[in-house]
Amino acid sequence: MSYLDLSIKEIHQALIDGKVTSKELVVEAIERAKKLQKTSNAFVTICEKEALEAVNNLDERKKDNLLWGIPYVAKDNFSTKNILSTASSNILKNYVPIYNAQVIDILNDQGAILIGKTVLDELAMGGNGLSCNTGYCTNPLDSKRQIGGSSAGSCAAVTANVVPFALGSDTGDSIRKPASFGGIIGFKPTWSRISRYGLFAFAPSLDHVGFFTKNCEDSALVFDILNGYDSKDFTSSTIEKEETIENINYNIKGLKIAVINQIYNPLENKNIRNDFEKALSLLEKAGATVEKIDVDANLYRTIFPVYMVISSAEATSNNACLDGINYGNTQDGKTIDEVIINTRSNGFNPSIKRRFVLGSYILSKDNIDALFNKAKKIRRLIVNDINRIFQTYDAIILPATSNVAPLIENPDPIDQLSDLYLILENHMAIGNFGGFPSITIPFSYQNKLPVGLNITGRNFEDAKVLNLAATLEKLIKEEK
Numbered sequence: 208m209s210y211l212d213l214s215i216k217e218i219h220q221a222l223i224d225g226k227v228t229s230k231e232l233v234v235e236a237i238e239r240a241k242k243l244q245k246t247s248n249a250f251v252t253i254c255e256k257e258a259l260e261a262v263n264n265l266d267e268r269k270k271d272n273l274l275w276g277i278p279y280v281a282k283d284n285f286s287t288k289n290i291l292s293t294a295s296s297n298i299l300k301n302y303v304p305i306y307n308a309q310v311i312d313i314l315n316d317q318g319a320i321l322i323g324k325t326v327l328d329e330l331a332m333g334g335n336g337l338s339c340n341t342g343y344c345t346n347p348l349d350s351k352r353q354i355g356g357s358s359a360g361s362c363a364a365v366t367a368n369v370v371p372f373a374l375g376s377d378t379g380d381s382i383r384k385p386a387s388f389g390g391i392i393g394f395k396p397t398w399s400r401i402s403r404y405g406l407f408a409f410a411p412s413l414d415h416v417g418f419f420t421k422n423c424e425d426s427a428l429v430f431d432i433l434n435g436y437d438s439k440d441f442t443s444s445t446i447e448k449e450e451t452i453e454n455i456n457y458n459i460k461g462l463k464i465a466v467i468n469q470i471y472n473p474l475e476n477k478n479i480r481n482d483f484e485k486a487l488s489l490l491e492k493a494g495a496t497v498e499k500i501d502v503d504a505n506l507y508r509t510i511f512p513v514y515m516v517i518s519s520a521e522a523t524s525n526n527a528c529l530d531g532i533n534y535g536n537t538q539d540g541k542t543i544d545e546v547i548i549n550t551r552s553n554g555f556n557p558s559i560k561r562r563f564v565l566g567s568y569i570l571s572k573d574n575i576d577a578l579f580n581k582a583k584k585i586r587r588l589i590v591n592d593i594n595r596i597f598q599t600y601d602a603i604i605l606p607a608t609s610n611v612a613p614l615i616e617n618p619d620p621i622d623q624l625s626d627l628y629l630i631l632e633n634h635m636a637i638g639n640f641g642g643f644p645s646i647t648i649p650f651s652y653q654n655k656l657p658v659g660l661n662i663t664g665r666n667f668e669d670a671k672v673l674n675l676a677a678t679l680e681k682l683i684k685e686e687k
């Protein structure tokens with residue numbers, strides 16, 4: 208047994224009781240990271256030197272902090288002072304920031320130890336972990352399969368028990384989708400709750416900081432530490448924060464939960480459907496009401512195109528500063544324009560270039576109303592519809608993905624105009640459209656490969672979402 212296989216709460220207790228030292232934990236986490244690197248390619252950087260230095264300088268007076276002495280990893284789109292931060296892009300290949308993201312500062316102050324920066328789909332634009340500039344990130348549960356993205360390496364590191372928690376970012380589903388394929392917890396709290404200062408912007412109206420853990424209680428613990436107003440992030444919420452861990456009481460009596468038929472019905476796999484129905488009956492047995500409700504399918508078929516229009520437009524504008532002159536693989540050219548054009552053409556992968564072309568087109572004077580502004584209006588209609596549902600229901604529960612992790616080579620083909628793809632596979636972007644707290648937990652195993660379900664709740668009701676998720680997690684475990 209290794210302490211790294213345990214929950215944060217248990218590791219913390221072991222540290223307090225002197226059963227293990229933080230140095231032992233960190234050394235073992237680095238060993239495991241090196242092993243995982245060989246099989247899954249999950250890291251941009253394993254911060255061995257920095258982590259050992261940090262652990263040797265830990266302030267013993269802070270030992271009661273829950274995360275004190277506990278190793279963790281962060282997606283490589285968080286700024287880390289004096290540590291390479293590339294966002295898995297050639298254009299930032301040599302970028303070493305001079306400052307920390309706010310969440311990194313908070314964790315440093317806690318005494319948590321950063322042991323690695325993890326790979327992502329380049330600049331967080333993607334969903335399969337296959338577009339990192341350093342190569343594919345594979346699933347530790349089956350190396351022929353994807354772990355999903357964009358927070359691929361962070362998810363892989365928690366799935367493989369390298370660390371008990373990992374920072375990620377979520378603009379469309381980039382934490383909650385890989386969590387489904389790794390069989391772990393992926394949580395994206397209410398937009399504006401966790402500071403985004405120092406997170407590389409992809410599409411700021413949709414970007415969230417979130418994280419992976421191995422159980423829901425740990426998610427609440429980490430959230431309570433990261434949650435809080437930050438004057439350096441002008442979108443940071445000033446609404447008083449609520450301690451979520453204190454609200455986990457495993458009581459969901461009287462909660463009203465909705466399943467949206469038009470999102471759920473396209474799910475074809477009978478075994479996964481069965482397991483989902485079982486999860487619903489567990490909720491009912493525990494005293495919640497679960498109802499299947501209808502929405503306008505046509506409105507929900509727009510989720511994916513609306514997401515692509517808004518996110519590509521915002522991404523084009525935010526990433527215009529990446530000229531590749533300072534940190535990347537600068538290419539030759541006769542004029543500065545030519546240098547930038549050659550460098551950007553060379554520096555980004557084809558799917559990112561498509562998004563930038565799309566974004567420039569959408570934002571051009573002739574198209575901005577017909578495309579960008581219209582997409583924002585449809586986004587509002589979707590959010591209004593979800594808020595209408597939230598007038599009656601406390602939460603919405605749905606399968607997070609339609610199946611287990613896809614194969615890397617020759618994945619099963621999927622019709623991109625089907626409701627399975629347009630609605631079910633992309634529905635979690637609703638959580639980003641409205642900024643709703645949203646969590647994925649495992650519920651079904653097909654030939655040992657996990658599938659997650661997703662629970663989304665009202666804004667600022669993170670505590671209720673976490674309690675519901677923790678309760679269902681417990682009920683599913685007891686059932687086994």
Ligand code: GLN
Pocket residue numbers: 331332333334356357376377378379380381382409518
């Ligand atoms: N898969 C989505 C995309 O390709 C989500 C990305 C994200 O959440 N960062 O953009």
